Amino acid sequence: MLENRNWHSKISNPAQVGGIETSVLDNGNGRGSRIAWVNTGSGLRYKVVIDRAMDIADAFYNQNSLAWLSHLGVQRANATKGTDWLNSFGGGLLTTCGLDHIGGPESDEYGDRGLHGSISSMPAEIESIIQPDPKKGLLDMRIVGRMKQTQALGQQYELKRTISGTLGQPVIHIHDEVTNVGNSPAPHMLLYHFNFGWPLVDRGANILWEGSWKPREKAGAAKIFKMGNDFRKCPDPMDDHRAGGEEAVFIDIEADASGQCVCGIANPNLGIAALLRFEKNQLPWLTNWQHWGPGEYVTGLEPGTNVPKGQAAARKDNTLIFLNPGEKRMYHLELEVLTDLHEMETLINKN
Numbered sequence: 001m002l003e004n005r006n007w008h009s010k011i012s013n014p015a016q017v018g019g020i021e022t023s024v025l026d027n028g029n030g031r032g033s034r035i036a037w038v039n040t041g042s043g044l045r046y047k048v049v050i051d052r053a054m055d056i057a058d059a060f061y062n063q064n065s066l067a068w069l070s071h072l073g074v075q076r077a078n079a080t081k082g083t084d085w086l087n088s089f090g091g092g093l094l095t096t097c098g099l100d101h102i103g104g105p106e107s108d109e110y111g112d113r114g115l116h117g118s119i120s121s122m123p124a125e126i127e128s129i130i131q132p133d134p135k136k137g138l139l140d141m142r143i144v145g146r147m148k149q150t151q152a153l154g155q156q157y158e159l160k161r162t163i164s165g166t167l168g169q170p171v172i173h174i175h176d177e178v179t180n181v182g183n184s185p186a187p188h189m190l191l192y193h194f195n196f197g198w199p200l201v202d203r204g205a206n207i208l209w210e211g212s213w214k215p216r217e218k219a220g221a222a223k224i225f226k227m228g229n230d231f232r233k234c235p236d237p238m239d240d241h242r243a244g245g246e247e248a249v250f251i252d253i254e255a256d257a258s259g260q261c262v263c264g265i266a267n268p269n270l271g272i273a274a275l276l277r278f279e280k281n282q283l284p285w286l287t288n289w290q291h292w293g294p295g296e297y298v299t300g301l302e303p304g305t306n307v308p309k310g311q312a313a314a315r316k317d318n319t320l321i322f323l324n325p326g327e328k329r330m331y332h333l334e335l336e337v338l339t340d341l342h343e344m345e346t347l348i349n350k351n
Helices: 084-088 311-316 341-350
Strands: 019-024 034-039 044-049 055-061 094-099 106-108 111-113 125-130 140-150 156-166 171-180 186-196 206-208 211-215 247-253 260-267 272-279 285-293 296-304 321-323 328-338
Touching (some): 094 156, 106 311, 171 321, 321 328
Antiparallel strands (some): 019 034, 055 094, 094 186, 125 140, 186 296, 211 247, 247 285, 260 272, 285 296
């Protein structure tokens, strides 16, 4: 940690240690998109895409990438009907799904809903950026913004997101507040689509989670998520995952005595693990998505309010959340990069 290092009287600009730098992409698919690079000064640095709901694209610990990036990379948002969501899905460490629907496209008497909702296509109005200032003993940093997912004369949501950290600590804090700013009750579903890739994800790396589970695929159709198969270890790329090949499992994740859930990816050969922590009472479900296609090699860990089977299914089984006018829900997640091999081994043996 920075407070334990001999830095006093040796820096003139806090950016020499870390902080938040904003800019605008000027080339390629994402041209014109606002971003913020966050450097924690601990080896962890990551890119917040301000114009995509303040989601997180690239993320590195020292020289190692933690995130999977699609061929697109950062791209400006487009329509979110049907499966259009995939046309601008850059992967990245985090893509937010919701705020009213998570899962495949669907239509019913309540409207048409595209894959995983539209919040990830909404640009942020930045409220504040707080930089660290070690000379004053201020090591914390944060960026705060608001996104509006709204339809005139219809459902109106606001997402206030705070992404924060501390100089010298390899940790990302994400604090979200979702508010119904409309005048009638609004359905609410939310999924945090974390996408991990090479070199963190590699053959033999461990996928960490605990809880009872059920494959997304119909009975007998699952090739990965079935009893007797070691689906907690990352395999080599798989030919049958070319193009649309993939599987997912829905997990009723276990929590500790304080109600906190932990999941992640541990790669002892690399000497690092990425751990996600969140509250069971806020995000009771976890989805593990595995897509091992050649050149599209990724696994997702996705805490959510529901399993991503859509608004219609949640209505049917009476698990759909409704926010009353003015009602707010808060969510907090933490991602930490762990390098203690003993602690890592303990986590692996536990799962």
